[in-house]
Amino acid sequence: MSKVHLFKAEMTCEGCSSAITRILDRMKDKGVESVECSLPEQTVRVKSTLDADTLLEAIKKSGKACSYVGKSS
Template sequence: MTTEVTLRVAMTCGGCSGAVERIIKKMEGVEDYSVSLETQKVVVKGNLDPQAVLEAISKTGKKTEFWQ
């Protein structure tokens, strides 16, 4: 089952977005993702648990929340 998880992540530079991308690439079940520094939006698609994605990206130290 494919799930789409959309998050708002407080990223201020290319290093921040790179850190988020590295975390996503290590996750199992990810089929596709996009990280937008401009809109602070991260979309991850795949066979995933939304809460697990939120927790993994939060470990970068960036404020992370579900997109409203």
Template sequence: MSKVHEYNVAMSCSGCSGAVQRVLGRLPEVEQVEIDMEKQKVYVTSSLSGDDLLTTIKKTGRECSYVGVKQ
């Protein structure tokens, strides 16, 4: 079952958010990625675990942390 996972991700430009979008977009289990640059938040709709998604976001070199499942 898919859930919406929330992350804090340090992004200063569209290149940063684009990198996050690209690495998550490569995962077939990711249904949707929503990025809020102003709040430095990334919301990922996926059946993967929060930790698996965090590991993927970390591949961009951005500082990030897992907030939890969005209610």
């Protein structure tokens, strides 16, 4: 079952959010359904069947500091 996870990520420009989105988009065949990055809020919202730790490790591959906030609605 899909859950929506919320992460905080240091993003300073569109390039930062695009990098995170690209990484997570590559995981669509593994369970990622949608990705929404918000530069003003410095958040990444991911709807996925994957667990938060797996998603967090993927976001860290962008080189941006990030942390898990919790489940979102």
